[in-house]
Amino acid sequence: MLVLTRKTNEAIQIGDDIEITVLSISGDQVKLGISAPKNIEIHRKEIYLSIQESNNEAASISLNLLDQIKKQSLNLK
Structure with a gap:
């Protein structure tokens, strides 16, 4: 397992077409935004x-x- 540390508005890129962005952090909850092609189920x-x-x-x-x-x-x- 790869473990990364990110701050709000920082992102992780997976391959050429998947991006995960940290939208907000509140207490023990992290809100993520995921940009991926429509053919990939999330x-x-x-x-x-x-x-x-x-x-x-x-x-x-x-x-x-x-x-x-x-x-x-x-x-x-």
């Missing part, structure tokens, strides 16, 4: 993990449904 980590969990559940349900359809089609023959 989420808070807890939201990202929730999306991943939902996707995994949906994939699991789809696989179970496919198994049921296969079994039913074999029974019809």
Whole structure:
């Protein structure tokens, strides 16, 4: 993990097209601004993990449904 110290209005550049700027610091909260291309999704980590969990559940349900359809089609023959 890279650890950097930044002050308000200072930025971090990631690659050619992602910039993270410290907008404000208040107590133990830091407000960040992120500039990135529209095709890059940006989420808070807890939201990202929730999306991943939902996707995994949906994939699991789809696989179970496919198994049921296969079994039913074999029974019809």
